[in-house]
Amino acid sequence: MFKEYFKFxxxxxxxxxxxxxxxxxMAVSSVxxxxxxAMIVPASDKILNNGKIIFPVSLxxxxxxxxxxxxxxxxxxxxxxxxxxxxxxxxLKGVFNFLYSYYMSLIGQLCIRDIRFLLYEKIQGLxxxxxxKKRAGELISRITxxxxxxxxxxxxxxxxxxxxxxxxxxxxxxxxxxxWKLALSALVMIxxxxxxxVKVGRVLRKISRxxxxxxxxxxxxxxxxxxxxxxxxAFSMEHHEIERFRVHNQSYFKLAMRATKRMLLxxxxxxxxxxxxxxxxxxxxxxxxxxxxxxxxxxxxxLGSLFSLIRPLKKLSQVNSxxxxxxxxxxxxxxxxxxxxxxxxxxxxxxxFPFKEKIVVENVWFNYGELPVLKGLNxxxxxxxxxxxxGPSGSGKSTLLDLVCRFYDPVRGRIxxxxxxxxxxxxxxxxxxxxIVTQETILFNDTIQGxxxxxxxxxxxxxxxxxxxxxxxxxxxxxxxRGYDTLIGxxxxxxxxxxxxxxxxxxALLKNxxxxxxxxxxxxxxxxxxxxxxEALNKLIEGRTVLAVAxxxxxxxxxxxxxxxxxxxxAEQGSHDxxxxxxxxxxxxxxxxxxxx
Numbered sequence: 001m002f003k004e005y006f007k008f009x010x011x012x013x014x015x016x017x018x019x020x021x022x023x024x025x026m027a028v029s030s031v032x033x034x035x036x037x038a039m040i041v042p043a044s045d046k047i048l049n050n051g052k053i054i055f056p057v058s059l060x061x062x063x064x065x066x067x068x069x070x071x072x073x074x075x076x077x078x079x080x081x082x083x084x085x086x087x088x089x090x091x092l093k094g095v096f097n098f099l100y101s102y103y104m105s106l107i108g109q110l111c112i113r114d115i116r117f118l119l120y121e122k123i124q125g126l127x128x129x130x131x132x133k134k135r136a137g138e139l140i141s142r143i144t145x146x147x148x149x150x151x152x153x154x155x156x157x158x159x160x161x162x163x164x165x166x167x168x169x170x171x172x173x174x175x176x177x178x179x180w181k182l183a184l185s186a187l188v189m190i191x192x193x194x195x196x197x198v199k200v201g202r203v204l205r206k207i208s209r210x211x212x213x214x215x216x217x218x219x220x221x222x223x224x225x226x227x228x229x230x231x232x233x234a235f236s237m238e239h240h241e242i243e244r245f246r247v248h249n250q251s252y253f254k255l256a257m258r259a260t261k262r263m264l265l266x267x268x269x270x271x272x273x274x275x276x277x278x279x280x281x282x283x284x285x286x287x288x289x290x291x292x293x294x295x296x297x298x299x300x301x302x303l304g305s306l307f308s309l310i311r312p313l314k315k316l317s318q319v320n321s322x323x324x325x326x327x328x329x330x331x332x333x334x335x336x337x338x339x340x341x342x343x344x345x346x347x348x349x350x351x352x353f354p355f356k357e358k359i360v361v362e363n364v365w366f367n368y369g370e371l372p373v374l375k376g377l378n379x380x381x382x383x384x385x386x387x388x389x390x391g392p393s394g395s396g397k398s399t400l401l402d403l404v405c406r407f408y409d410p411v412r413g414r415i416x417x418x419x420x421x422x423x424x425x426x427x428x429x430x431x432x433x434x435x436i437v438t439q440e441t442i443l444f445n446d447t448i449q450g451x452x453x454x455x456x457x458x459x460x461x462x463x464x465x466x467x468x469x470x471x472x473x474x475x476x477x478x479x480x481x482r483g484y485d486t487l488i489g490x491x492x493x494x495x496x497x498x499x500x501x502x503x504x505x506x507x508a509l510l511k512n513x514x515x516x517x518x519x520x521x522x523x524x525x526x527x528x529x530x531x532x533x534x535e536a537l538n539k540l541i542e543g544r545t546v547l548a549v550a551x552x553x554x555x556x557x558x559x560x561x562x563x564x565x566x567x568x569x570x571a572e573q574g575s576h577d578x579x580x581x582x583x584x585x586x587x588x589x590x591x592x593x594x595x596x597x
Contacts, residue, residue, distance in 0.1 A: 008153070015107050018106065019158075023162055025103065029163070041295075053067050127341040135223075137217075149208070149212065157323055167308065167311075167312040208259065208325035213332075221248060262321075349429075351425075364410045364412070366399060374410075386541060386560050388550055390564055391585065397549040405517060434513050441497070449464055464484065476499055502532070515544065561575065
């Protein structure tokens with residue numbers, strides 16, 4: 001438990017200076033809390049009863065001098081002093097309460113800012129294979145829900161842990177000093193409070209982890225159904241999805257109530273122990289007060305300090321509950337932070353290298369888990385040439401493109417740019433050389449200008465418009481109410497498929513890469529949109545080295561070389577005319593699409 005607790009408390013380390021200042025303010029505030037209760041002694045013994053302050057033990061010289069001074073004062077003199085002192089005391093107490101509360105809230109917000117940034121930065125740095133194993137909603141839950149749980153522990157939990165510990169220390173010292181035998185006997189009952197706290201804390205940690213996982217399920221369901229709302233409605237599956245959400249939501253509700261019930265049970269339990277303590281003390285010391293062996297005010301200070309221990313103990317029980325939940329959330333956060341990308345960049349990676357001659361795929365093997373996808377591929381793409389990759393679904397076409405971009409690394413073999421293994425190159429430098437246009441057009445909820453300039457953030461408006469014109473997008477953009485400043489909605493939903501694809505082509509044109517990857521860039525378009533987009537692609541291809549995957553074979557008839565993959569191996573390769581003249585896989589694919597020479 002302690003190992004896991006200190007693991008998430010490490011998030012406080014960058015803000016240790018602020019934490020130290022907050023702890024100082026807590027210490028001062030806790031002293032003011034004790035002084036405000038200690039006012040019971042002069043108020044009860046001198047002002048209300050006109051008696052003497054009597055402690056059952058000898059006091060240190062300084063404390064004894066203060067008590068002697070109070071005993072020497074008249075009632076009215078001490079009353080005037082308290083009338084001035086008490087407001088000042090509570091004013092200062094309020095100031096220091098504000099200061100430590102503010103700084104601890106600040107520390108909590110700084111920590112969640114840091115954790116969210118670390119998580120997002122880590123997620124951006126992970127390899128693509130990680131995202132094939134994790135749901136988007138689950139990762140969103142780590143950044144939102146789990147981080148919020150940790151924030152509660154780091155902000156309110158640490159505040160109460162430190163502040164209430166100060167109070168426990170001060171009030172415990174007070175009761176032991178006044179009557180150590182009675183204090184020792186009374187504190188024997190403390191395990192009655194501590195043991196339920198520990199037991200409930202263990203249960204809460206388990207419940208909390210389950211509830212955080214259930215919240216991840218809810219987030220995943222939301223992401224899937226909202227992003228896929230067209231399909232949900234097209235198949236009239238609204239009630240099915242509502243029922244799925246109801247089940248997950250109900251499960252989360254039950255877990256939350258299980259946790260709430262256990263947390264709330266702690267409060268009356270500790271309160272009952274407090275009542276037992278009070279009766280125990282009254283039975284022991286009540287007669288001493290009557291006999292004058294201890295003044296009523298000092299007895300009130302003892303009893304007040306003892307009862308004041310109950311509140312911080314209750315708070316500490318809640319801290320334990322918060323910490324147990326935070327430890328569960330922290331484990332899920334560290335699952336992400338401790339994950340290592342499978343595609344790693346070497347410390348001395350080569351940067352800003354030129355591309356001069358060719359791309360070489362040399363004896364490349366690749367698996368998804370235990371499933372072999374590519375088996376010993378050897379391909380050469382010369383600079384300025386277009387090589388198309390075709391084949392049945394599942395033959396490894398898109399995987400090959402991913403390897404060239406180094407989204408994955410081969411299990412065996414190498415990908416070379418000229419004579420440079422891409423593993424020796426800086427990932428950023430490698431991808432600067434490559435432009436990608438994919439089957440699924442990914443656009444962002446930004447302006448058209450922002451989406452085109454995504455690969456070249458500093459581009460001028462003139463460059464953006466020139467790229468759009470080359471992609472045959474300028475005309476439809478200018479017809480929009482705000483032109484290039486039009487917000488296109490989530491994933492570009494305000495645009496048609498052809499318009500989105502032309503924006504993606506303009507984005508690649510503006511980047512102006514020497515190598516171009518086309519992954520079925522026109523497969524989802526209607527005939528007219530395909531014609532326009534194909535014209536834009538022809539502009540994009542000019543003068544570049546192109547590696548293209550296509551289902552519609554009509555789009556790659558003019559490729560310099562066509563490679564046919566089947567079951568992860570090269571079945572045949574050559575020009576369109578050469579392959580069509582044979583009687584292999586390519587000819588069968590052409591005939592299935594009614595494509596002739």
